[in-house]
Amino acid sequence: METLKEPFNILVAKYTERPAFAERLWNELELAYMHSSRRYHNLSHLERMLGELSAVKEQVKNWDAILFALFYHDVVYDPSGNDNEEQSAALAKKRMREIGVMPYTIENCKIAILATKQHFSSDDPDLGYFLDADLSVLGADWDTYYRYLLSIREEYHMYPDDLYIIGRKKILQNFLNMLSIFKTRYFSDRLEQQARENITLEIQLLDA
Structure with a gap:
């Protein structure tokens, strides 16, 4: 590029x-x-x-x-x-x-x-x-985030669904457990809320 x-x-x-x-x-x-x-x-x-x-x-x-x-x-x-x-x-x-x-x-x-x-x-x-x-993609609009989660799954295609879901949920939950996903006020003010909504929704999709 x-x-x-x-x-x-x-x-x-x-x-x-x-x-x-x-x-x-x-x-x-x-x-x-x-x-x-x-x-x-x-x-x-x-x-x-x-x-x-x-x-x-x-x-x-x-x-x-x-x-x-x-x-x-x-x-x-x-x-x-x-x-x-x-x-x-x-x-x-x-x-x-x-x-x-x-x-x-x-x-x-x-x-x-x-x-x-x-x-x-x-x-x-x-x-x-x-x-x-x-990590800014975590706070992107849902359509962008959804393309991201599909891309990550493709990169980890060598793992069966059950193993992938366990590992992915652990990573996502770690983000939610953080006091703030983003370290700086500039990014946190813009992206924190959307990131938590996106991650929560992805976990729900994984559970489904």
């Missing part, structure tokens, strides 16, 4: 004057996110996140770290794996080092990617915005 490639190239160009290398990095990302198994964790997901984060760009202190985290946080995605975030963070760290990104930005990016594993609360506003953007 050109809407993603352009900001990626602009980001990378801050650190390297090797356009051919930047092109190789983008092609690597595009190949991963466009894999046929990706029904939700694809370039459209990144595009949605970028739109959400762009609205709060002025509040983000380390925008480069958040952008790198956006592009790399799901670069490794195996629904049956349990170390996707660790592998994604490792690849991000390697690529960022190759283009000369500052260590503190690399570390912030790594922390953001690893945080998507559990989505725990954080005192870091940048991390809060990033995690909220990652």
